[in-house]
Amino acid sequence: MIKRVTSRVIPAQAAGETGGRALGETATLADIAQAAGVSTPTVSKVLNGRADVAPATRERVEALLRACGYRRRSVQAAPLLDLVFHELESAWAMEVIRGAEQVAHQEGLSLVLSQSAGRLTPGQTWLDGVLARRPTGVLLVLSKLEPAQRDQLSTRDIPFAVIDPAGELEPDVPAVGATNWQGGLAATRHLLELGHRRIGVVAGPDRMLCSRARVDGYRAALETAGLPYDPALVRSGDFHHEAGHEIGRQLLQARERPTAIFAGNDQQALGVYEAARELGLRIPDDLSVVGFDDLPAARWVGPPLTTVRQPLAEMAAEAARIVIGMARANDRGPASNRVELATELVVRSSTAPPRA
Amino acid sequence: MIKRVTSRVIPAQAAGETGGRALGETATLADIAQAAGVSTPTVSKVLNGRADVAPATRERVEALLRACGYRRRSVQAAPLLDLVFHELESAWAMEVIRGAEQVAHQEGLSLVLSQSAGRLTPGQTWLDGVLARRPTGVLLVLSKLEPAQRDQLSTRDIPFAVIDPAGELEPDVPAVGATNWQGGLAATRHLLELGHRRIGVVAGPDRMLCSRARVDGYRAALETAGLPYDPALVRSGDFHHEAGHEIGRQLLQARERPTAIFAGNDQQALGVYEAARELGLRIPDDLSVVGFDDLPAARWVGPPLTTVRQPLAEMAAEAARIVIGMARANDRGPASNRVELATELVVRSSTAPPRA
Numbered sequence: 001m002i003k004r005v006t007s008r009v010i011p012a013q014a015a016g017e018t019g020g021r022a023l024g025e026t027a028t029l030a031d032i033a034q035a036a037g038v039s040t041p042t043v044s045k046v047l048n049g050r051a052d053v054a055p056a057t058r059e060r061v062e063a064l065l066r067a068c069g070y071r072r073r074s075v076q077a078a079p080l081l082d083l084v085f086h087e088l089e090s091a092w093a094m095e096v097i098r099g100a101e102q103v104a105h106q107e108g109l110s111l112v113l114s115q116s117a118g119r120l121t122p123g124q125t126w127l128d129g130v131l132a133r134r135p136t137g138v139l140l141v142l143s144k145l146e147p148a149q150r151d152q153l154s155t156r157d158i159p160f161a162v163i164d165p166a167g168e169l170e171p172d173v174p175a176v177g178a179t180n181w182q183g184g185l186a187a188t189r190h191l192l193e194l195g196h197r198r199i200g201v202v203a204g205p206d207r208m209l210c211s212r213a214r215v216d217g218y219r220a221a222l223e224t225a226g227l228p229y230d231p232a233l234v235r236s237g238d239f240h241h242e243a244g245h246e247i248g249r250q251l252l253q254a255r256e257r258p259t260a261i262f263a264g265n266d267q268q269a270l271g272v273y274e275a276a277r278e279l280g281l282r283i284p285d286d287l288s289v290v291g292f293d294d295l296p297a298a299r300w301v302g303p304p305l306t307t308v309r310q311p312l313a314e315m316a317a318e319a320a321r322i323v324i325g326m327a328r329a330n331d332r333g334p335a336s337n338r339v340e341l342a343t344e345l346v347v348r349s350s351t352a353p354p355r356a
Numbered sequence: 357m358i359k360r361v362t363s364r365v366i367p368a369q370a371a372g373e374t375g376g377r378a379l380g381e382t383a384t385l386a387d388i389a390q391a392a393g394v395s396t397p398t399v400s401k402v403l404n405g406r407a408d409v410a411p412a413t414r415e416r417v418e419a420l421l422r423a424c425g426y427r428r429r430s431v432q433a434a435p436l437l438d439l440v441f442h443e444l445e446s447a448w449a450m451e452v453i454r455g456a457e458q459v460a461h462q463e464g465l466s467l468v469l470s471q472s473a474g475r476l477t478p479g480q481t482w483l484d485g486v487l488a489r490r491p492t493g494v495l496l497v498l499s500k501l502e503p504a505q506r507d508q509l510s511t512r513d514i515p516f517a518v519i520d521p522a523g524e525l526e527p528d529v530p531a532v533g534a535t536n537w538q539g540g541l542a543a544t545r546h547l548l549e550l551g552h553r554r555i556g557v558v559a560g561p562d563r564m565l566c567s568r569a570r571v572d573g574y575r576a577a578l579e580t581a582g583l584p585y586d587p588a589l590v591r592s593g594d595f596h597h598e599a600g601h602e603i604g605r606q607l608l609q610a611r612e613r614p615t616a617i618f619a620g621n622d623q624q625a626l627g628v629y630e631a632a633r634e635l636g637l638r639i640p641d642d643l644s645v646v647g648f649d650d651l652p653a654a655r656w657v658g659p660p661l662t663t664v665r666q667p668l669a670e671m672a673a674e675a676a677r678i679v680i681g682m683a684r685a686n687d688r689g690p691a692s693n694r695v696e697l698a699t700e701l702v703v704r705s706s707t708a709p710p711r712a
Contacts, residue, residue, distance in 0.1 A: 090450065114467070273656065
C-alpha cells in the first residue's frame with residue numbers, strides 16, 4: 001500500500017530593488033546586467049556556471065537573480081537527469097540507481113551520477129557542472145542543498161527533489177521517503193511477539209532523520225508493550241557493515257546480553273551476523289536479528305535475514321517522476337510533493353523465540 | 357601484481373572517392389555536404405545525432421564520413437564520461453561505477469549511466485544521445501558496438517574502451533579485463549590441493565569470453581593434475597543468484613554428487629549456498645564452494661566465501677584513464693591498450709578438505 005502525503009506550497013514572491021530600479025519577475029538579462037553594472041554576456045556566464053567570472057561579480061549577479069525571483073526559461077534543458085549520492089557504494093545505492101534509471105530511460109533522459117564524497121551537501125564544483133550542462137532535473141539522495149545552491153537551481157529553472165531525506169527540509173522541497181517509524185515499530189513488535197524482552201539496537205547515524213525515526217518506532221513498540229526503554233541497549237553506527245560488527249560485539253559481550261538485535265540497515269545486520277559467529281552464537285537459536293532495507297543479499301545470507309523492506313527503487317522512480325513532471329509542466333511555483341512509500345516487514349529465518 | 361598486455365595497432369587509413377571528387381582525411385563539412393548533395397547544416401545535424409534528417413540522407417552522409425576517415429575536431433567535448441552496462445544491477449555494477457566515477461571526478465568529468473536492457477549492444481537511441489551530448493569518452497561494460505556504431509563514434513572523435521569484454525573485439529579497441537583463465541586455474545588448484553576430486557562448475561554464460569576463460573582454467577587445472585574432465589559436472593548459468601540455486605540443486609542431487617563447486621561468480625556461489633542449505637548440506641563440511649569476483653557480500657555471508665578476487669573498480673578506473681587519455685591527447689589513430697589486471701584467490705571459510 002502506498003501512502004501519499006501531498007502538499008502544495010506557494011512561495012512568497014521575492015522582488016528586489018537595486019540601483020534605483022525595481023527588478024521584478026519580468027526582469028530580463030539586460031536589466032540584471034544593468035543593475036549589476038556588467039555586460040549581458042557576463043550575466044549569461046554566471047547563469048551557465050562558467051568559471052571565468054570574478055567571484056565578487058558572480059556574487060552580485062546571483063544576488064540580483066535571487067532578489068527578483070528570476071527564472072531562466074529561454075534555454076532548453078538537456079535530456080539529462082542528475083542523481084547525487086552522499087556516498088556511492090553498496091547494493092543500497094544500486095537499487096536507487098536502478099529506479100531512477102528506469103524512469104529516466106522511459107522519459108528519454110540519461111542519468112548523470114555524482115557523489116558528494118560523504119558530505120551531505122554537494123560541492124560548488126558539482127553545482128557549476130549542473131549549471132553548465134542544464135539537466136532536466138536533479139535528484140539528491142540522503143543529501144540536501146545549501147540555500148544559495150537552491151537559489152542557483154531555482155533561478156535557472158532546474159527542478160530538484162530529495163530521495164530519502166537525511167535532515168529537515170524546507171517545506172517546498174519535494175521529497176520521497178519511506179515510512180521509517182512504522183518500519184521500526186513493525187520490526188520491534190515482531191520481536192516482542194516472539195517473546196523477546198531484551199532487544200538491542202544498532203541504529204544508523206543520529207544526524208539522519210530516517211535513522212532516528214526507526215529508533216523512535218522501536219521505542220514506541222516497547223512503550224506500547226509496557227516495557228522500559230533502556231538507552232544502554234541502543235547504540236549508533238554509520239550504516240556500514242563494520243559498525244554492525246563492532247557495535248554488535250559490544251552489545252553481545254555485555255553482562256546481560258540482548259536476545260535480539262534490531263539493526264538500522266541490512267549492512268549493519270550482517271555485521272551483527274559476523275559478531276555472533278565470532279562469539280559462537282547461533283542465529284536464530286541464540287540471537288534473533290532484524291535488518292532494514294531488504295537488499296538483494298538479505299535473501300542469500302545464512303540464515304536469510306528477517307528485515308523491513310524499503311522500496312528503494314520505487315522511491316527513486318517516484319522522485320524522478322516528480323522532477324520530470326515539474327520540468328515538463330514548466331511549473332512556476334515549485335510544486336511540492338511529500339511522498340512516503342510504505343515499508344513492510346519480511347519475515348525470514350533470522351528470528352525465532354528466545355531460548356527459555 | 358598487475359599484469360599488463362599492451363599493444364598498439366595503427367589502422368589502415370580509409371579514403372573514399374565519390375561523385376568524381378576525392379574525399380580525403382582533410383575533407384571539410386562543406387566537401388561532405390557537396391558530395392552527399394545536401395547542405396552543410398544537414399551534415400552538422402547528422403554529426404549531432406539529430407532526429408530531423410531523413411534516414412536515407414543520414415545513411416549517405418554517414419557513409420561519406422566513414423569513407424573519408426572524417427574526424428570532427430572543431431567541437432569541444434562535454435565534461436561527461438558515458439558508462440554503459442548491458443544490465444544495471446547487483447553489487448558487481450556498483451564496483452564498476454565506483455571505479456569509473458572516481459577517475460571521472462578526478463578529471464573534472466561527470467558520469468552518464470545507461471543500460472542496454474540486457475542486450476550486448478547498446479541501441480541507436482543511446483548512440484544518438486551520445487552524439488548529441490558529445491561526451492569526452494565512452495566506456496562499455498560487457499558490451500560491444502556494432503561496426504556502424506563504432507564508425508559513428510570515430511567520425512565524431514569520441515574515444516571508447518571496453519571493460520571486461522564479453523566477446524571478441526577488433527584489435528584496435530582498447531579493453532580492460534582480468535586474468536580470468538588464471539583465476540579459474542587458481543580456484544580449481546585450491547580445491548584439488550584440499551583433496552577434492554569431484555568438482556562441479558556452475559559456469560557463467562557460454563557466450564561471454566570471461567566466463568569461458570574461467571572454465572578453461574578449471575579444465576587446465578584438472579588436466580595438469582592428471583584428472584579427467586567430466587562435462588556432466590559443468591553447467592552454464594546466467595550469472596544470477598537463481599541460476600546458482602537451480603544448477604547447484606541439479607549438481608548436488610546427482611547420484612554421484614560433487615564434493616566441491618566452483619561458481620562462475622559470487623552471485624551464483626550464493627545460489628549454491630541456498631541449494632546446499634535446502635538439501636541439508638553444510639558448507640564447508642559437506643560441500644566446498646569457491647566464487648568469482650569478491651563482491652563485498654562475499655565477506656559477510658555465512659560462512660565467508662572463498663573466491664577469486666577480480667579488481668572491478670580498478671578495471672573501470674583504468675579504462676576511464678585510457679579513454680580520457682585518448683581524448684586529451686587528441687590521438688588520431690585509436691591508441692589501443694589491452695590491459696588485463698590480475699585476479700587473486702582469497703581463501704575464507706567456505707572451502708575445506710572433503711570428508712573421508
